[in-house]
Amino acid sequence: MKKHSDPRPGGYDVDDLLGLGSQSVRKNYYPELQERVEELEAERNRYKWLFENALHGIFQGDLKGGFLALNPAMASLCGYVSPEDLRKRVRRLREQLFYTIGEFDGLRQEMLDFGRVIARETRLRRADGEPVDVAITLLRRPDLGAEVVEAFVLDITDRVDARKRLEQLNTELEQRVDERTQALKAANEGLRHQIAEREKVEQELVIAVEAAKEANRSKDKYLAAASHDLLQPLNAARLLVSTLQDSRLPDKDAHMVERVHRALESTEDLLADLLDISKLDQQAMKPDLVYVDVGELVTALGEEFEPVARDAGIGFRVRSRAATVHTDPRMLSRILRNLLSNAFRYTDAGRVLLAMRPRRSSLTIEIWDTGIGIAEDKLQDIFAEFHQLSPHNASGKRGVGLGLAIVERMARVLASPVDVRSVPGKGSRFTLTLPLVDWDVGLSSRAVEPAVAAVTDSLQDALVVVIDNEPDILASMRALLERWGCRVVCGTGADSVLRSGVGFDRVPDAILADFHLDDGRTGCEAIYALRRHFHADIPAAIVTADRSDQSRRLFQTQYLPVLNKPVKPNRLRALLTSLLSSPVAAE
Known part of the structure; x- marks a missing residue:
């Protein structure tokens, strides 16, 4: 170029x-x-x-x-x-x-x-x-x-520069990802450790729960066995004390007998309450739902508590009506009986009212009293175990604080709520609400009349067989029934009764048998053996300390009425009168 x-x-x-x-x-x-x-x-x-x-x-x-x-x-x-x-x-x-x-x-x-x-x-x-x-x-x-x-x-x-920043960001991101990955790995390790520890705790908890269940079962068995062993001598003592009460004793001795009677009654109630609260807490008490005429049940309770009111000098009225509910009569009676007992226990003077009131689709049973009342902040505490109000009625027996706890639990089992209203110094009102099946608007309002008299006369010369494996109970039953005018044949079983050969100039009028006898035999078997021997459907009842639902259902299937030990004389007399009113049918 x-x-x-x-x-x-x-x-x-x-x-x-x-x-x-x-x-x-x-x-x-x-x-x-x-x-x-x-x-x-x-x-x-x-x-x-x-x-x-x-x-x-x-x-x-x-x-x-x-x-x-x-x-x-x-x-x-x-x-x-x-x-x-x-x-x-x-x-x-x-x-x-x-x-x-x-x-x-x-x-x-x-x-x-x-x-x-x-x-x-x-x-x-x-x-x-x-x-x-x-x-x-x-x-x-x-x-x-x-x-x-x-x-x-x-x-x-x-x-x-942008690429370098991006590379730096990528490096930082990778570093953060690595850090997060390491943290996640550490967290996973920690989580695996926690899961392993939790599984270990759960296994230990399962073992502990099984141990607790086994302990509860053992406790129930122990309570059942201990209660049977305790109630047997208490039953004998109660019957002997009742015999003494019917005797003419000096005033000083009569007073002492009365104090023994109250002590035995408190002990019996405590044992019964402990057994019931244990069964309720274990959900072992199941209701037997039947159609119940509440009017008759309330009237019977009124007659039962009339002597209590009379002895305490407290006015007692019952307002009952015909009404039918679907419930467990035994639990319903226990609820109302506990509420009435509390009403009389905490009422020094005045009156107590047991009333039935119909609602649109339910029936309420109310217990009113003019007692010491309950403070507003204590209304829920009274349903706790061993909780008692103070002061106590000096003339009545001291409670143990389980009555209302049993009421609350039984009412829950029956799906029948209990409500309480109270004014300190003026009194309280407990209300039990039941679903109504049918009721009659005809109201009967009356004071409770004294219990039917002449019961003793109806037992005169009645031939009654008593079967029990405890000699003390046999002696106590004989003494009480003979004081009522009965002729009594005692034995530890059907064979023992028949071998005695005493007093059998005719078919027995009634049989009272303990459930658990010697050699694994039962009172039901003894009753059937005597009926076969005399070729007659002899009226009979089971008298037992066994309060289990299984035994109770057995007695129901055998159509045998049951009376729990320790036996209260008035209930025994009522049961025996009911049996004697049933004619003996020949087979």
């Missing part, structure tokens, strides 16, 4: 970069050529303007030397004040422009092999010696020299 008249450093100028030589100007004496030259000049000026004002760096250089031409953007990119400054100070592209010689050598080899390099990232050295990240595109110009190239350079500092 011919040198220009105004040579520049390196021997090339922009005319050479654009492919124009000075010799073309000398031919301006040809008109057509002149026009073409002008067009080329204009085109050259346009390319020159683009070259000078381009935003990206553009240069022409020799890979073995330095720059041949470059634009201002290239100088600015490398931190120089002008293209001339850059071209003067950078004489060797390999050592002075490229930041890493190895990268330059790689680009040079690729250029020689393929003739061009398209968009490769590298780093150039700035004027201050710091690197600048660029994307460079090289095009080989063998027409201008063996290793002459034209290059387009794009500053990618922002892109590289």
Whole structure:
């Protein structure tokens, strides 16, 4: 290429970069050529303007030397004040422009092999010696020299910085993921340890629950056995005391007998309450739901408590009506009996009312008293075990605090809620609500009459067989029944009664048999044996300390009434009178 008249450093100028030589100007004496030259000049000026004002760096250089031409953007990119400054100070592209010689050598080899390099990232050295990240595109110009190239350079500092930040973020994210993974692994290890510990605790809990259940079963068995063994002598003592009460004794002795009677009665009630509360807590007491005439049940309770009211000098009224409910009569009687006992216990003077009141679809049984009353903050405490109000009725017997606890639990079993309203110093009202089946609006309001008299006369000369394996109970029963005018034949079983051969000038009028006899035999078997022997359906009842639901259901299936020990004389007399009113049917 011919040198220009105004040579520049390196021997090339922009005319050479654009492919124009000075010799073309000398031919301006040809008109057509002149026009073409002008067009080329204009085109050259346009390319020159683009070259000078381009935003990206553009240069022409020799890979073995330095720059041949470059634009201002290239100088600015490398931190120089002008293209001339850059071209003067950078004489060797390999050592002075490229930041890493190895990268330059790689680009040079690729250029020689393929003739061009398209968009490769590298780093150039700035004027201050710091690197600048660029994307460079090289095009080989063998027409201008063996290793002459034209290059387009794009500053990618922002892109590289963004990529570095992204890589840093990725690294930090990976680190956080690793940390979270390690934390998760540690948490999983801890969770596995907790699960193992929980499984161990659950296994221990299962073992403890089974042990507790076994302890409860053992407790129930112990209570049942202990209660039977305790109630037997108490029963004998009660019957003997009742016999003494019916005897003519000096006032001092009669008073002592009465105190013994009350002590025995309190002991019996405590044992019965303990057994019932244990069965209720173990959910072992199941209701036998039947249709019950509540009017008759309330009337019977009124007759039962009339002597209590009379002895305490307290007015007692009963308002009953015909009404039918579907419930367990035994539990219902126990609830009302406990509520009435509490009413009399905490009433020194005044009156007690037992009333039935119909509602739309239910029947309420209310017990009113004019006793000491209950404070508002104590209304719920009274249903807790062994909770007693104070002061006690000095003339009545002291309770043990289980009566209302039994009421609350039995009422819950029967789905019959109990409500209480009370005013301290004025009295209380307990209300039991029962779902109503049918009721008669005919109301009978009356004071309770004394219990039916002449019961003793109805027992005169009655032939009664008593079977029990406890000699003391046999002696006590004989003494009490003979005082009532009965003829009594006692024995420890059916064979024992028949071997005695005493008093059997006719078929017995009634049989009273203990359930658990010697040698694993039962009172039911003894009753059937005597009925077969006499060829008659002799009225009979079971007298037992066994209060289990299983035994009670057995007695129901055998149509045998049952009286629980310890026997209260008035209930025994009522039962015996009921049996004697049933005619003996021959088989």
